[in-house]
Amino acid sequence: GALWDEYSSKVASRMNDPKHRGEISQAEATLMGGKLVVADFGAEACGDAVRLFWVVDENEKIVAAKFKSFGCGTAIAASDMMVELCIGKTVKEALTIDNLIVEKHLRDDENKPAVPPQKMHCSVMAHDAIKEAAANFYGVDRSVYEDSQIVCE
Numbered sequence: 001g002a003l004w005d006e007y008s009s010k011v012a013s014r015m016n017d018p019k020h021r022g023e024i025s026q027a028e029a030t031l032m033g034g035k036l037v038v039a040d041f042g043a044e045a046c047g048d049a050v051r052l053f054w055v056v057d058e059n060e061k062i063v064a065a066k067f068k069s070f071g072c073g074t075a076i077a078a079s080d081m082m083v084e085l086c087i088g089k090t091v092k093e094a095l096t097i098d099n100l101i102v103e104k105h106l107r108d109d110e111n112k113p114a115v116p117p118q119k120m121h122c123s124v125m126a127h128d129a130i131k132e133a134a135a136n137f138y139g140v141d142r143s144v145y146e147d148s149q150i151v152c153e
């Protein structure tokens with residue numbers, strides 16, 4: 001059907017077999033020489049929830065990251081891509097990874113959205129999880145980062 005064809009093959013493969021799903025323990029973070037950051041974010045509208053794990057080194061670089069999710073398939077695919085994009089970036093750089101960047105990376109064809117419009121909000125959850133993690137890392141209130149607007153083309 002038409003809706004079926006609105007999902008990219010990258011979304012399909014990452015929702016079924018995410019590369020970065022899992023968790024990181026305090027012991028693992030210590031072994032890597034970094035600080036463990038754990039952040040939860042839930043989407044009130046649909047009840048989906050994501051938990052993000054970062055290991056951040058002394059240069060504020062995210063040296064490892066994983067996620068767990070009670071989210072829909074699109075949220076899983078978007079979280080997986082978001083985590084991949086976080087790895088190797090500083091916390092400040094990670095904050096610039098908005099939902100549109102995540103969605104663009106999930107496209108098969110640069111001119112065709114990776115998911116149907118109704119699912120764009122699922123990629124916003126990934127960005128909000130980054131803000132939650134950054135707030136935890138800096139020990140500041142989450143409200144210092146603007147709430148996400150759903151961005152779509």
Ligand code: FES
Nearest residue numbers: 117120121150152
């Ligand atoms: Fe979701 Fe436009 S695509 S609001």
Ligand code: FES
Nearest residue numbers: 046048072075122
């Ligand atoms: Fe809620 Fe996808 S339906 S994140």
